[in-house]
Amino acid sequence: MSKNINIHVHHVTRIEGHGNIVVNVANGKIEKCQWQVPEAPRFFEAMVRGRRWDDIQTIVSRICGICSITHSLASTKAVEDALGLEVSEQADTIRILMHYSEQLQSHVLHVGYLVAPDLFTAPSVVPLVPKAPDAVKTIIRAHRVANQWSDLLAGRTTHPVTLTPGGLTKIPSEKELRQLQDTLKATVNDLVTICEVVLSVADKLPNFTRETEYISLRQDNPPTYTFYHGDITSTDCNGDGPVHIRDWEKVANEYVSPQSTAKWTRWHRDAYAVGALARFNNNADLLSPLGKKVAGMFGLKKGNCNPFMNNVAQLVECAHVVETSIEMIDKLLTKGLKQEKITVTPKAGRGTGCVEAPRGILFHTYEFDKNGECVAANICIPTNQNHANIQKDFEAFVPQFMDRGQDDLRLGLEMLVRSYDPCISCSTHMLNVEFVK
Amino acid sequence: MSKPRVAIFDFACCEGCQLQIVNLEEEILDLIGVVDVVEWREAMSEQSQEYDIALIEGSITRPEDEERVREIRKRAKILVALGACATIGGVNKLKNNFDIEEVKKCVYGKDAQMPHLATAMTKSVDEVVPVDFKIQGCPIDRKEFTYVVRCLLMGKTPVIPDYPVCVECKAKENVCRWEYGEVCLGPIIRAGCGARCPSSHFRCFGCRGYTDNPNVDAAKEVMDKYGLTVEDLKQKMELFGSKQGHTI
Numbered sequence: 001m002s003k004n005i006n007i008h009v010h011h012v013t014r015i016e017g018h019g020n021i022v023v024n025v026a027n028g029k030i031e032k033c034q035w036q037v038p039e040a041p042r043f044f045e046a047m048v049r050g051r052r053w054d055d056i057q058t059i060v061s062r063i064c065g066i067c068s069i070t071h072s073l074a075s076t077k078a079v080e081d082a083l084g085l086e087v088s089e090q091a092d093t094i095r096i097l098m099h100y101s102e103q104l105q106s107h108v109l110h111v112g113y114l115v116a117p118d119l120f121t122a123p124s125v126v127p128l129v130p131k132a133p134d135a136v137k138t139i140i141r142a143h144r145v146a147n148q149w150s151d152l153l154a155g156r157t158t159h160p161v162t163l164t165p166g167g168l169t170k171i172p173s174e175k176e177l178r179q180l181q182d183t184l185k186a187t188v189n190d191l192v193t194i195c196e197v198v199l200s201v202a203d204k205l206p207n208f209t210r211e212t213e214y215i216s217l218r219q220d221n222p223p224t225y226t227f228y229h230g231d232i233t234s235t236d237c238n239g240d241g242p243v244h245i246r247d248w249e250k251v252a253n254e255y256v257s258p259q260s261t262a263k264w265t266r267w268h269r270d271a272y273a274v275g276a277l278a279r280f281n282n283n284a285d286l287l288s289p290l291g292k293k294v295a296g297m298f299g300l301k302k303g304n305c306n307p308f309m310n311n312v313a314q315l316v317e318c319a320h321v322v323e324t325s326i327e328m329i330d331k332l333l334t335k336g337l338k339q340e341k342i343t344v345t346p347k348a349g350r351g352t353g354c355v356e357a358p359r360g361i362l363f364h365t366y367e368f369d370k371n372g373e374c375v376a377a378n379i380c381i382p383t384n385q386n387h388a389n390i391q392k393d394f395e396a397f398v399p400q401f402m403d404r405g406q407d408d409l410r411l412g413l414e415m416l417v418r419s420y421d422p423c424i425s426c427s428t429h430m431l432n433v434e435f436v437k
Numbered sequence: 438m439s440k441p442r443v444a445i446f447d448f449a450c451c452e453g454c455q456l457q458i459v460n461l462e463e464e465i466l467d468l469i470g471v472v473d474v475v476e477w478r479e480a481m482s483e484q485s486q487e488y489d490i491a492l493i494e495g496s497i498t499r500p501e502d503e504e505r506v507r508e509i510r511k512r513a514k515i516l517v518a519l520g521a522c523a524t525i526g527g528v529n530k531l532k533n534n535f536d537i538e539e540v541k542k543c544v545y546g547k548d549a550q551m552p553h554l555a556t557a558m559t560k561s562v563d564e565v566v567p568v569d570f571k572i573q574g575c576p577i578d579r580k581e582f583t584y585v586v587r588c589l590l591m592g593k594t595p596v597i598p599d600y601p602v603c604v605e606c607k608a609k610e611n612v613c614r615w616e617y618g619e620v621c622l623g624p625i626i627r628a629g630c631g632a633r634c635p636s637s638h639f640r641c642f643g644c645r646g647y648t649d650n651p652n653v654d655a656a657k658e659v660m661d662k663y664g665l666t667v668e669d670l671k672q673k674m675e676l677f678g679s680k681q682g683h684t685i
Contacts, residue, residue, distance in 0.1 A: 013478045042449055042498070043556065046543040047531035055676060058642050062528045065453020065576060109459065124477075126469055137463070144462040155637030157460055158453045158576045162637050169638035256548035263545075 037260035069102040070357040082351025091167040098153040100321035105146035106358035107314040112139035166342035214278035225286040227356040236268035245354035271388035274360025276313035291320030346372025441489040444476035448495030454520035521575035530679035575644035606632035625651035
């Protein structure tokens, strides 16, 4: 076995944003084992000050291209909370559908384009095109469906322009919704195919378990596998009631680490995890039948503490959001669509919006003066909430897997980071691995 | 003839423009067939040293990033700025309206002085190095992107519209956003987006930057007609149009 290991991955590839992995082992003793985030900080909370209530979404959507709908929804809900605006059931349903389109887009991108190359031992998805053209085309097709879905409801695939505090600027026609529903029905088979392809190489996901706390939204009324409504819960709550989203700062307990330009978080223990696996661990019993079937294919059960299974939980959610959306469109069409007028009167207030980004729970809080100009903001992003947990995983992973040699260990660590689907532009940006010799 | 070597780099941004390249879906397979993508951190593990075409996404916010962008310029035959952050600074320039030390304190509190949190005034790429072509928008338009790439591969100069969004918006027969009491930047912003936002009943907020000679008089006329002031307009122009130093 190798007694000395020096890994320095500077700017880890195939993740969204910049991160570094640094591991030094000398004579079998671990001297350094770090997950670093050097992404250029962008200071959104400072930049929104002085901007009007109706410009907040346009600005903070730009925190992240991949989860721009999620950031837009969280901020719009926060503005509505601050200004005391009600949203109609119709607008609420269309927003959730819009949100689901992003979950599908992001999860397919992550599992299909960024994780699959590791499972098929390729440096990127490009060499997989000649090797497995049908599988790659199925993945691209599902990704295109998700983007066309976003396009229809959000006005663009990235950075939505139909969201406004109080509702939506534009709603789809009944014909467009019917077409969308047909497309989604036709996508179910593609999703099952993608799951089967991933299942065929699922043994490449390392068998690694570390118990930690999993935090997500939870919705009891009506009971829903939620991405959009509800309160905060965790696997460490042990029957304690959920925490109101307005009290999220007591959950996240943000702090600055010298390893990172992104802030870190902790609640009941020294680190916690958010994302698809966290939602699954808290809410799995509320999944749609197809979602449960996909979980069954992979043997994924509630209480799973293998971070690599987050990729599988994402596939479970792909199935769930598509199946659930087909039903939601039925309900919208049965009721018939109505054009709604929105009127907003600015006033002073503080408000919070919380939704599940594809990569985990996201909090936005804003305070406005009587003219509706923002005076303070606080945003806490899912990837930040995972950084401390990634570090703790590293500390457990390196001693378990260092016997396999530097190259395998390096790949394992990169895969570990990728499994969290980090979106470092969100938190700021990251991914690099350094092995020091 | 060997395929042109293309590299994609990102600086401070949301990476939404790179995402639009991924969002070409099936078309990306054709693109990969005619170029050799030698570096793209977000999607690939490979890295390279020289490029025929370098695409840069994001704005420049730190001295070390200025160094990096100069290095890329040296290695690239053609440099293309991709998206609002790279072409005009984007929303990142809102930061320039504040005192930088105060901005750091606002976000990081007592930890603001930690060296890894250093930041500087936001710059677009052409404020640091010469840029050969700009693909505007937040995010970029996928069709415009493939058009520009196609032109570059054929050695032609891409033609980007130099008329305002209103032209495209009128062609779509949209009701003017000003009629709804909104401050829309359509009269002074460069077209090419197909007036996507007004077509979704959302005002233009200027992500493609100004036309070469924005017709300010016409804009003022529109504002007088709707009883709005230059201050109302400035507040909206700052979103994507904040300049180096204090705005306007």
